[in-house]
Amino acid sequence: MPIDATQPYDDSNVFAKILRGEIPSRTVYEDDFALAFHDIAPQAPTHILVIPKGAYVSWDDFAAKAGDAEIAGFVRAVGHVARAAGLVEPGYRLLANIGGHGHQEVPHLHVHIFAGRPLGPMLAG
Incomplete structure (x- = not known):
């Protein structure tokens, strides 16, 4: 169910639980600013x-409240994960769903990296 992206942060969300180690994940990268892991319901060969x-x-929320080092660290982490997974060539897609119209389902900022096949048009429907 899509969420309201203006709501206060809920630390009981699934990604907060993953960050605290309460729920396991298949981690592919971690540093001081970001955690990257495989999606449990992949929508592409690489997700x-x-x-x-x-x-x-x-x-x-992130752009308004995070410090410069945290913003730069997160953006660099996304790039690092894509390079380390060998996705720069032939290419990949980044997606961040925000709020109800964007169909955000987990109320914690996250970026999807999709790859592994031609991904088709940018928007469906």
């Missing part, structure tokens, strides 16, 4: 999620 370690509901 990795990258989340900031801070408590941010949405991109807007």
Whole structure:
């Protein structure tokens, strides 16, 4: 169910639990600013999620509240994960769903990395 991206951060969300080690994940990368892991319901042959370690509901929340080092670290982590997975060539797609119209389902900022096949048009429907 899509969420309201303006709501306060809920530390009982699944990604907060993963960050605390309460739920296991197939981690592919971790540093001081981000955690990356395989999606449990992949939508492409490669489907990795990258989340900031801070408590941010949405991109807007992150941009407004995170420090410069945290923002740079998160963006660099996304790039590092894509390069390390060998996705730069032939290519990949980044997706961040924000709020109800964007169909965000987990109230913790996250970026999807999709790859492994031609992904088709940018938007469906």
